[in-house]
Amino acid sequence: MGYKVSFEEANKIFAKLQDEYEIWAPKRFVGRGRYSxxxxxxxxxxxxxxxxxxxEKSDFPAKEVLTPITESLFYFTEDEFIESKATKKKLxxxxxxxxxxxxxxxxxxxxxxxxxxxMYYKRMNEKVKIVMMECTTGxxxxxxxxxxxNKSEDYSMAVRFGEGELTLDVKDADFAPYxxxxxxxxxxxxxxxxxxxxxxxxxxxxxxxxxxxxxxxxWNEYNKRCISCGACTIACSTCTCFTTTDIVYNENGSVGExxxxxxxxxxxxxxxxxxxMSFRNTAGERMRYKVLHKFHDYKARFKDYHMxxxxxxxxxxxPEYISIAATVDKMAKAIxxxxxxxx
Amino acid sequence: MNNIVKPVACKILEVKxxxxxxxxxxxxTDIKPSHGQFLQLSIPKVGEAPIxxxxxxxxxxxxxxxxxxxxxxxxxxxxxxxxxxxxxAYGHGWPVEKFQGKHMVVITGxxxxxxxxxxxNMFYDNPDYVKSVTLISGFKNEEGIIFKNDLERWKExxxxxxxxxxxxxxxxxxxxxxxxxxxxxFKDFGEDYEVVIVGPxxxxxxxGLEAVKCGVKEEKIWVSFERKMSCxxxxxxxxxxxxxxVCLDGPVFNYTQAKYLVD
Ligand SMILES: Cc1cc2nc3c(=O)[nH]c(=O)nc-3n(C[C@H](O)[C@H](O)[C@H](O)COP(=O)(O)OP(=O)(O)OC[C@H]3O[C@@H](n4cnc5c(N)ncnc54)[C@H](O)[C@@H]3O)c2cc1C
Ligand code: SF4
Ligand code: SF4
Ligand code: FES
Numbered sequence: 329m330g331y332k333v334s335f336e337e338a339n340k341i342f343a344k345l346q347d348e349y350e351i352w353a354p355k356r357f358v359g360r361g362r363y364s365x366x367x368x369x370x371x372x373x374x375x376x377x378x379x380x381x382x383x384e385k386s387d388f389p390a391k392e393v394l395t396p397i398t399e400s401l402f403y404f405t406e407d408e409f410i411e412s413k414a415t416k417k418k419l420x421x422x423x424x425x426x427x428x429x430x431x432x433x434x435x436x437x438x439x440x441x442x443x444x445x446x447m448y449y450k451r452m453n454e455k456v457k458i459v460m461m462e463c464t465t466g467x468x469x470x471x472x473x474x475x476x477x478n479k480s481e482d483y484s485m486a487v488r489f490g491e492g493e494l495t496l497d498v499k500d501a502d503f504a505p506y507x508x509x510x511x512x513x514x515x516x517x518x519x520x521x522x523x524x525x526x527x528x529x530x531x532x533x534x535x536x537x538x539x540x541x542x543x544x545x546x547w548n549e550y551n552k553r554c555i556s557c558g559a560c561t562i563a564c565s566t567c568t569c570f571t572t573t574d575i576v577y578n579e580n581g582s583v584g585e586x587x588x589x590x591x592x593x594x595x596x597x598x599x600x601x602x603x604x605m606s607f608r609n610t611a612g613e614r615m616r617y618k619v620l621h622k623f624h625d626y627k628a629r630f631k632d633y634h635m636x637x638x639x640x641x642x643x644x645x646x647p648e649y650i651s652i653a654a655t656v657d658k659m660a661k662a663i664x665x666x667x668x669x670x671x
Numbered sequence: 672m673n674n675i676v677k678p679v680a681c682k683i684l685e686v687k688x689x690x691x692x693x694x695x696x697x698x699x700t701d702i703k704p705s706h707g708q709f710l711q712l713s714i715p716k717v718g719e720a721p722i723x724x725x726x727x728x729x730x731x732x733x734x735x736x737x738x739x740x741x742x743x744x745x746x747x748x749x750x751x752x753x754x755x756x757x758x759x760a761y762g763h764g765w766p767v768e769k770f771q772g773k774h775m776v777v778i779t780g781x782x783x784x785x786x787x788x789x790x791x792n793m794f795y796d797n798p799d800y801v802k803s804v805t806l807i808s809g810f811k812n813e814e815g816i817i818f819k820n821d822l823e824r825w826k827e828x829x830x831x832x833x834x835x836x837x838x839x840x841x842x843x844x845x846x847x848x849x850x851x852x853x854x855x856x857f858k859d860f861g862e863d864y865e866v867v868i869v870g871p872x873x874x875x876x877x878x879g880l881e882a883v884k885c886g887v888k889e890e891k892i893w894v895s896f897e898r899k900m901s902c903x904x905x906x907x908x909x910x911x912x913x914x915x916x917v918c919l920d921g922p923v924f925n926y927t928q929a930k931y932l933v934d
Pocket of ligand 4: 901904
């Protein structure tokens with residue numbers, strides 16, 4: 329069913345929804361951006377429609393609602409493992425199609441990789457209902473059409489933000505009662521049909537080409553350019569890696585917690601082992617590892633799609649203006665070179 | 672909801688000093704591992720560490736641990752009767768069914784002996800399980816030697832070549848394990864053998880190449896990888912190489928796959 333509601337009416341619906349749901353959406357934090365006089369847009373709880381930043385792309389992805397940058401797993405008192413508690417309410421999250429697609433990558437890793445299900449992710453994931461924010465133009469760093477993530481049907485409600493009013497497609501029967509008495513409207517969300525940026529993902533024909541690609545000189549460029557800050561990983565819609573650490577709160581060390589913190593394969597130390605052994609010790613090798621994961625390894629394992637939704641956030645966030653789209657283009661050329669040499 | 676990262680408390684039954692920095696901890700547990708698998712050992716407020724099973728039996732399991740850092744140092748403070756937290760067993764171990772009835776060549780470097788120890792003892796206790804065992808074990812120096820008693824005992828039933836990298840020791844060789852691969856009578860084994868190689872990455876790489884040079888078919892070589900692990904259940908990403916998760920798909924790999932796994 330489609331509806332048209334004013335912001336004022338929508339806020340009343342939000343208030344009712346909040347009995348059962350936390351409402352999460354991209355929100356603008358004025359002056360909190362990376363440079364002075366810039367803002368930061370990230371996911372946060374909202375109470376009103378006006379708080380939602382819908383005109384610009386958020387700097388950080390929706391995954392943070394389910395897997396925050398740091399998350400407590402256990403609390404310790406002496407030798408006891410006490411599981412951290414999750415929020416009681418359900419989660420209503422406003423996302424663009426790219427972020428919706430990225431949830432499938434998150435689920436793949438947390439719920440099914442190796443047939444192990446992560447309880448911390450599952451208990452959040454079960455609470456989620458998605459409101460798709462219609463996205464029709466994208467931005468200059470987006471390449472969702474190339475990745476096939478420009479469109480999604482996987483939502484409870486879809487919303488178009490108009491001047492002072494929302495138009496909604498309410499698919500999930502759970503939400504129908506909230507809209508009783510509202511003006512109906514004929515609405516199906518539109519989507520991006522073309523981006524400025526187009527990325528052709530190359531095929532790596534076999535393992536020998538893959539091996540040669542790994543040692544191709546193209547990666548050396550990043551030894552100079554990439555400062556290994558990990559900003560691209562934190563901004564990435566699909567990245568899932570973390571490190572588990574224990575901390576103690578008090579001086580005698582009797583209480584503490586075990587927590588998870590997002591980790592980046594772009595930062596030195598990601599592979600450090602006791603005894604001083606480590607792998608990928610240059611920025612170029614780490615870039616190669618990330619890019620191949622996104623555009624080869626993930627798909628090689630799970631057989632369905634690549635591990636990138638073309639959200640372009642990594643391009644927006646990189647302080648060195650490194651574009652993953654340009655890197656993929658370079659990789660395609662390197663593969664062509666290697667294949668030509670083999671013939 | 673089942674929490675896969677929640678460990679269970681297990682009592683330490685015995686602590687045995689193998690060498691200065693490598694001790695074996697026997698714990699009470701009903702977990703049934705297979706040869707070559709590992710567990711996550713956990714000390715609340717300190718952290719977790721993946722450790723191979725070096726022996727197991729009814730109601731117990733052995734871990735041979737090298738003290739190198741936060742978690743392992745605290746484990747070394749533990750005494751019989753104290754508690755260790757465990758979760759696992761994880762990963763794919765040695766394909767022992769495939770080894771049955773064959774000549775086995777086992778080549779280890781340093782503590783790489785730990786992940787094959789339980790399998791070697793199974794061969795020792797069941798002499799009919801395999802046709803023969805040739806064991807090449809190398810250590811950096813005298814202090815680095817672990818499982819001294821087992822090494823002595825194995826001499827009775829296995830063909831053994833023990834070596835120290837540079838130092839002299841009576842009854843022992845001097846030199847890297849790679850130098851002894853060509854002494855294995857692969858020709859006499861026909862097609863009826865398998866080779867196991869475990870140790871630090873450079874040792875496995877060069878020993879693998881040496882074995883291939885001696886005419887060993889790649890598909891007959893098995894290695895065990897060690898990588899940084901923060902979850903052991905395919906979530907944290909630290910152990911991934913290409914499309915492979917060492918914690919899930921390894922730590923044991925066939926050489927035909929391992930040779931492509933460039934970090
Ligand atoms: C599948 C698998 C099986 C394993 N099996 C065993 C086993 O059977 N027995 C065993 O002892 N270990 C085994 N390990 C290794 C073991 O997991 C690590 O030694 C352990 O995690 C170290 O944890 P820690 O908290 O004590 O050290 P941490 O404090 O986490 O690590 C120490 C850190 O300090 C540095 N460091 C520590 N020591 C040194 C050093 N000597 N030189 C230079 N830098 C150093 C390193 O950067 C390292 O990251 C295995 C690992 C894997 C993946
Ligand atoms: S790699 Fe870049 S473009 Fe792709 S999903 Fe991650 S942040 Fe978005
Ligand atoms: S690519 Fe850019 S954002 Fe990512 S680690 Fe390198 S410098 Fe940082
Ligand atoms: S150790 Fe975490 S994914 Fe393998």
